[in-house]
Amino acid sequence: MAQSHIAMLALFRFPFSAMGSRCEVRLYAHDGARVSACAQAATADVRRLDAKYSRYRTDSVTAGINRVAAVGGAIDVDAETATLLDYAETCFEQSDGLFDFTSGVLREAWSPDRTTLPEPALLEALLARVGWSKVRWERPRLAFDIAGMELDFGGVVKEYAADRAAVICAEAGFQHGLVDLGGDIRIIGPHPDGAPWIVGIQHPRDPAAVMATLDLFRGAVATSGDYERFIEIDGRRYGHILSPRTGTPVRGLAGVSVVAEECVVAGSAATIAMLMEERGSAWLEEVGLPHVWMDQALRMGGILAAATTQ
Amino acid sequence: MAAIRLVSPQLAAFTAAAMALPGVHARAADAPRENPWAFDATHMEYSESGGRMNVRVNQASAIIPIGDSFQLKANGIQDLVSGASPIFNAPGPGGKPQQVLTGASVRDNRKAGDIGASAAFGDNQLTLRQGWSNENDYKSTWTSLESRYDLNRKNTTLAAGFAFSNDGVSNHDTPDDFRTRIKRDFFVGITQVIDERSLVQLSLEYSYSNGFLSDPYKLVFVQSGGLLPDARPSQRRQTAASAKYVSFIPAIDSALQAMGSLSTDNWGVRSGSVELQWKKELPGEWLVNAGARYYTQSSADFYAPLYETTPARDARTSDYRLAGFGSLAWLAGVTKQLTPNFSIQFAAERNYRRVGLRSGGTGIDADNYIWGLYLVTLQARF
Numbered sequence: 169m170a171q172s173h174i175a176m177l178a179l180f181r182f183p184f185s186a187m188g189s190r191c192e193v194r195l196y197a198h199d200g201a202r203v204s205a206c207a208q209a210a211t212a213d214v215r216r217l218d219a220k221y222s223r224y225r226t227d228s229v230t231a232g233i234n235r236v237a238a239v240g241g242a243i244d245v246d247a248e249t250a251t252l253l254d255y256a257e258t259c260f261e262q263s264d265g266l267f268d269f270t271s272g273v274l275r276e277a278w279s280p281d282r283t284t285l286p287e288p289a290l291l292e293a294l295l296a297r298v299g300w301s302k303v304r305w306e307r308p309r310l311a312f313d314i315a316g317m318e319l320d321f322g323g324v325v326k327e328y329a330a331d332r333a334a335v336i337c338a339e340a341g342f343q344h345g346l347v348d349l350g351g352d353i354r355i356i357g358p359h360p361d362g363a364p365w366i367v368g369i370q371h372p373r374d375p376a377a378v379m380a381t382l383d384l385f386r387g388a389v390a391t392s393g394d395y396e397r398f399i400e401i402d403g404r405r406y407g408h409i410l411s412p413r414t415g416t417p418v419r420g421l422a423g424v425s426v427v428a429e430e431c432v433v434a435g436s437a438a439t440i441a442m443l444m445e446e447r448g449s450a451w452l453e454e455v456g457l458p459h460v461w462m463d464q465a466l467r468m469g470g471i472l473a474a475a476t477t478q
Numbered sequence: 479m480a481a482i483r484l485v486s487p488q489l490a491a492f493t494a495a496a497m498a499l500p501g502v503h504a505r506a507a508d509a510p511r512e513n514p515w516a517f518d519a520t521h522m523e524y525s526e527s528g529g530r531m532n533v534r535v536n537q538a539s540a541i542i543p544i545g546d547s548f549q550l551k552a553n554g555i556q557d558l559v560s561g562a563s564p565i566f567n568a569p570g571p572g573g574k575p576q577q578v579l580t581g582a583s584v585r586d587n588r589k590a591g592d593i594g595a596s597a598a599f600g601d602n603q604l605t606l607r608q609g610w611s612n613e614n615d616y617k618s619t620w621t622s623l624e625s626r627y628d629l630n631r632k633n634t635t636l637a638a639g640f641a642f643s644n645d646g647v648s649n650h651d652t653p654d655d656f657r658t659r660i661k662r663d664f665f666v667g668i669t670q671v672i673d674e675r676s677l678v679q680l681s682l683e684y685s686y687s688n689g690f691l692s693d694p695y696k697l698v699f700v701q702s703g704g705l706l707p708d709a710r711p712s713q714r715r716q717t718a719a720s721a722k723y724v725s726f727i728p729a730i731d732s733a734l735q736a737m738g739s740l741s742t743d744n745w746g747v748r749s750g751s752v753e754l755q756w757k758k759e760l761p762g763e764w765l766v767n768a769g770a771r772y773y774t775q776s777s778a779d780f781y782a783p784l785y786e787t788t789p790a791r792d793a794r795t796s797d798y799r800l801a802g803f804g805s806l807a808w809l810a811g812v813t814k815q816l817t818p819n820f821s822i823q824f825a826a827e828r829n830y831r832r833v834g835l836r837s838g839g840t841g842i843d844a845d846n847y848i849w850g851l852y853l854v855t856l857q858a859r860f
Binding site for chain 1: 485486488489491492493494495496498499500501502503504632633671674675726728731759760761818
């Protein structure tokens with residue numbers, strides 16, 4: 169009887185764009201009316217977070233904080249923003265200061281129109297305005313003692329949005345489906361027959377190729393890499409992940425995908441692994457998160473790479 | 479992710495910080511349970527046209543999970559049979575057979591129940607059940623063992639089972655003289671999920687019965703010698719095969735279910751059936767279904783509406799259930815999910831039995847009748 173119930177389920181797909189990415193909600197359901205209402209609620213929440221934490225919108229929470237950060241001073245933040253800042257602080261602590269919400273100012277030195285490497289003096293000047301330890305965070309008050317700083321939620325908001333969208337669907341009673349925000353994926357539940365979702369991880373150097381495929385019954389996967397946004401100077405590739413220690417793009421890993429229960433944990437752990445460069449994979453192993461990596465010499469590793477080649 | 483491992487302090491810190499984020503985890507109360515408590519109560523009415531049998535059935539069952547991999551099931555049935563049943567056929571005007579029904583209305587009260595236990599070991603599930611049924615003139619005890627095995631990522635389920643029943647049959651004239659009837663059932667089945675929208679189910683069943691297989695209430699009319707008791711061979715071997723295909727069709731936002739079955743036995747009764755059902759979910763947690771069924775069977779080798787002389791072989795029956803006949807039925811139902819935990823179902827079917835639809839042998843027009851089935855079921859899951 170349970171099985172004839174399964175056969176009643178059809179897969180509904182709701183593609184949309186948000187957060188600068190191609191996104192999709194996939195849900196198995198019996199009837200189209202209820203499932204589209206749920207997908208709309210999930211995508212509305214993704215768009216809400218996109219607007220709330222956008223770096224580009226002047227009415228966003230991020231813009232409000234950065235207006236204060238630019239001149240120095242303090243601002244009280246709402247409860248949701250506060251938990252994201254708490255989460256950012258955990259990432260900062262766990263990564264020995266490598267994962268830093270304030271490292272966005274370094275982008276000034278690596279703008280897409282640049283044709284030469286930035287002067288060391290410029291990097292030094294920018295690094296003086298970088299550092300979560302220079303910010304005083306006492307919930308709900310965020311205080312910037314140094315003027316000219318900048319905060320960026322980009323490192324966690326997309327993954328956080330994927331988690332929330334999936335939970336919205338799960339709490340509406342949908343047990344089979346996933347939320348995919350530009351490759352950051354949170355599983356709602358496996359296919360109705362219990363089979364896992366098969367997730368292909370893009371090859372960091374060949375957009376048409378798959379570096380690894382993962383079978384996911386639950387949990388989440390998120391990827392960080394040097395290939396989504398980068399600039400080329402003198403034929404060399406410089407990725408968008410910037411080290412708050414040196415002010416320069418990280419080296420070593422081309423991409424890393426991490427599996428965790430929550431997409432936000434998978435995403436921040438993947439970013440930290442990129443920031444840790446050669447030590448990234450060992451750190452993920454120590455933390456105990458399954459992952460697959462490819463370095464800039466196109467060597468692969470991680471427990472999930474082994475699973476893929478089997 | 480399924481492997482249990484110690485959580486590192488770093489992961490514990492990440493997880494704790496992620497837990498604080500609003501809406502990243504489903505509230506535990508909303509997460510569906512894999513192995514719920516379940517209670518069902520059903521009331522069913524079965525009635526045949528022309529003042530024949532009428533059965534009212536009350537049934538209740540409970541499934542009690544113990545941990546994730548063990549469950550107990552209990553089921554109780556009480557039914558009340560009333561009305562008249564044909565005893566034999568007698569020659570009517572022009573020699574046409576006519577039914578002779580029981581003079582007084584039959585009233586019988588049956589109580590039945592079974593208890594079972596299921597255990598899951600990885601991809602295997604084993605279920606043992608023990609049942610009892612008791613009425614004035616029929617007592618039954620049965621035991622069944624069923625094993626299910628999931629493979630191919632649960633896309634394939636294999637099932638095999640065995641059931642054994644030991645029945646005692648008497649009649650009102652000799653209420654304490656119970657005669658034994660033993661039945662053994664074997665079955666194997668396979669369920670294959672074809673894709674996310676369709677599945678197919680095949681099963682094969684063999685049963686062997688021996689002992690007193692006659693109906694103690696039935697008689698046969700022999701033109702040359704009057705009435706003789708119904709007498710059937712003391713062994714019966716039945717083989718049956720069935721297939722079911724269910725497919726969800728997005729174009730009509732509905733599922734279609736097709737079923738077919740064939741059976742044969744050493745008494746010469748061959749039967750076949752096909753059933754088609756349409757099922758559709760409607761907004762507001764309604765599920766409606768409607769369908770039709772065709773059934774046909776041939777008569778038993780030793781069946782005759784009337785006998786001219788006493789049959790040489792000691793096997794004779796005029797029981798309408800062993801006659802050649804066929805039937806057409808329509809069925810419909812509606813299920814409403816009242817809350818996530820409660821649902822109510824109404825279902826009805828109406829069957830038109832016609833001797834003209836038989837697939838062989840003989841039957842009589844006097845056995846044409848209509849029967850209906852109406853049921854209401856309340857279901858709770860926690």
